[in-house]
Amino acid sequence: MTDRALLARARAALPGGVNSPVRAFLSVGGDPPFVARGQGCRLWDSEGREYIDYVGSWGPLVAGHAHPAVVEAVERTARDGLSFGATCALEVELAEALLARYPFAGKVRLTSSGTEAVMSAARLARGATGRTRIVKFDGCYHGHADGLLVKAGSGLATFGTPSSAGVPAAVAELTLVLPLDDEAAARALFAEHGRDIACVVIEPLPANAGLLVQRVEFLRALRELCTAHGALLLFDEVISGLRVASGGMTALTGITPDLVTLGKIVGGGLPVGAYLGPAALMDQVAPLGPVYQAGTLSGNPVAMAAGLATLRLLEQPGAYERLEALGARLAQGWGGALRAAGVAGEVARVGSILWACLQPGPPPRRFDRIDPAGAPRYAALHRAALSRGVWLAPSYYEVAFVSLAHDEAAIDAAVAVLAAALGKG
Numbered sequence: 001m002t003d004r005a006l007l008a009r010a011r012a013a014l015p016g017g018v019n020s021p022v023r024a025f026l027s028v029g030g031d032p033p034f035v036a037r038g039q040g041c042r043l044w045d046s047e048g049r050e051y052i053d054y055v056g057s058w059g060p061l062v063a064g065h066a067h068p069a070v071v072e073a074v075e076r077t078a079r080d081g082l083s084f085g086a087t088c089a090l091e092v093e094l095a096e097a098l099l100a101r102y103p104f105a106g107k108v109r110l111t112s113s114g115t116e117a118v119m120s121a122a123r124l125a126r127g128a129t130g131r132t133r134i135v136k137f138d139g140c141y142h143g144h145a146d147g148l149l150v151k152a153g154s155g156l157a158t159f160g161t162p163s164s165a166g167v168p169a170a171v172a173e174l175t176l177v178l179p180l181d182d183e184a185a186a187r188a189l190f191a192e193h194g195r196d197i198a199c200v201v202i203e204p205l206p207a208n209a210g211l212l213v214q215r216v217e218f219l220r221a222l223r224e225l226c227t228a229h230g231a232l233l234l235f236d237e238v239i240s241g242l243r244v245a246s247g248g249m250t251a252l253t254g255i256t257p258d259l260v261t262l263g264k265i266v267g268g269g270l271p272v273g274a275y276l277g278p279a280a281l282m283d284q285v286a287p288l289g290p291v292y293q294a295g296t297l298s299g300n301p302v303a304m305a306a307g308l309a310t311l312r313l314l315e316q317p318g319a320y321e322r323l324e325a326l327g328a329r330l331a332q333g334w335g336g337a338l339r340a341a342g343v344a345g346e347v348a349r350v351g352s353i354l355w356a357c358l359q360p361g362p363p364p365r366r367f368d369r370i371d372p373a374g375a376p377r378y379a380a381l382h383r384a385a386l387s388r389g390v391w392l393a394p395s396y397y398e399v400a401f402v403s404l405a406h407d408e409a410a411i412d413a414a415v416a417v418l419a420a421a422l423g424k425g
C-alpha cells in the first residue's frame with residue numbers, strides 16, 4: 001500500500017489522520033510519511049525510503065529504535081503475560097531505579113503517560129496544601145489535562161485562559177501563567193496570590209517551545225518563593241529526566257523540587273509516566289492517603305521491562321558523555337550550516353536536546369521572544385531535509401533528539417543534508 005493510499009484511509013478513520021496532532025505535519029506542510037520500521041537511528045517509511053531520525057518518538061528512544069536489549073526484555077516479559085492488575089516485581093525494580101536517580105524522593109507512583117503524571121502530581125499538590133491555584137509558565141507544556149491547557153490572559157493578567165476549546169474558563173482561571181526568566185514577575189505573583197498557590201510547575205529545561213534554557217538563578221528563585229509561601233515546586237522532567245543526566249535537571253541544577261514528573265524515556269518507548277517526591281508527600285496518594293489516582297495499566301510489566309532495559313543502557317559507562325559528544329557535533333555542524341548559508345540563527349542545546357532558533361542573536365529564554373517568522377523558514381528546511389532522508393520534528397517549536405544509536409557518520413550525514421537543504425531553502 002502506498003503512503004498516499006494509507007493517508008487517505010488514515011484521514012477517513014482518524015481526526016487529521018493522526019492520534020496526536022503534530023504528526024499531521026500541518027505546520028510544516030507536505031504529507032507525513034507512514035513509518036513502517038525503525039532500527040537504531042534510522043526509520044523506513046512504508047514505501048521503503050530511509051531516514052536518519054532526529055525525533056526519536058519525541059524523546060523516549062534515547063537508545064534508538066528497536067534496541068536488541070529492549071526488544072529482548074519486552075519479548076521475554078510479554079511471554080509471561082501482558083498485564084496483571086496486581087503488582088509485579090518489575091514495578092518495584094523500576095521504582096527503585098528512579099528513586100536512586102532522584103535521591104530527594106522517597107516514593108514514586110507510576111502512570112501510563114506524562115500527562116497523567118503531571119495531572120496527578122498537581123492534584124497531589126492541591127491535596128497536600130489545601131490550596132487551589134497552580135502556576136505555570138508561558139511556553140511550557142505539561143500534557144493535556146484541563147488545568148494545564150492554559151495560556152496567559154491578555155495584557156498583564158496572570159489568570160489563565162483556556163488554550164483549547166472544551167476547557168472551562170472556570171478551570172483555566174485556577175492556573176496562573178507567568179513568563180519564564182522573570183524573577184520580578186514571579187515575586188509579584190506570589191506577593192498577591194501566595195496563600196492560594198498549591199504548586200509551581202515548570203519544565204526546568206523548557207523544551208516544548210523551542211529550547212528555552214533557563215538561568216539556574218531563576219529556578220532557584222522559584223524554589224525560594226515556593227518555600228517562603230508554602231507552595232510546592234514541581235519539576236516536570238518528562239523530557240529532561242534521565243536524558244540530560246541520570247538525575248535530570250534536578251541533578252544538573254542541584255535544586256531540590258518537591259515533586260518530579262517523568263515520562264518518555266522511563267518507558268523506553270512504551271507508555272509510562274511517573275511522579276515522585278518525599279515519602280510523606282507521596283503517601284498522601286491513595287490507598288494510604290486521601291488524594292485519589294489510579295490506572296488499569298499502570299505498572300504494566302511489559303512497559304516496566306522496556307523502561308528498565310533502557311535505563312540499563314544509560315547506566316553503561318560513558319553513555320551520557322556519548323550523548324553529549326554527539327549532541328555537540330550535531331549542534332556545531334548545524335550551526336555551521338546556518339552560517340555558511342547566511343541564515344540568521346543559532347542552535348540551542350543541552351546534551352542530546354537541540355533546537356535551531358532561526359532568528360538573529362542568541363536563542364531566547366522566554367516564549368514571547370521567539371520570532372514566529374522562524375516557523376516558515378523551518379518549514380522549508382524540514383521539507384528539504386525530509387526529501388533528502390533526514391527526519392526532523394514537523395514543527396519549528398519542537399526540538400531534535402540525538403540517541404545512543406546515532407554515531408558520528410549519522411550526525412555528519414545529517415549535517416551535510418541540512419547544509420544542502422539550507423542552500424536550497
Ligand code: PMP
Nearest residue numbers: 113114115141142143238239263
Ligand atoms: N510534560 C512534558 C514536559 C512533555 O514534554 C510532555 C509531552 N511532550 C508531557 C508532559 C505529556 O506527556 P505525554 O505526551 O506522555 O502525555
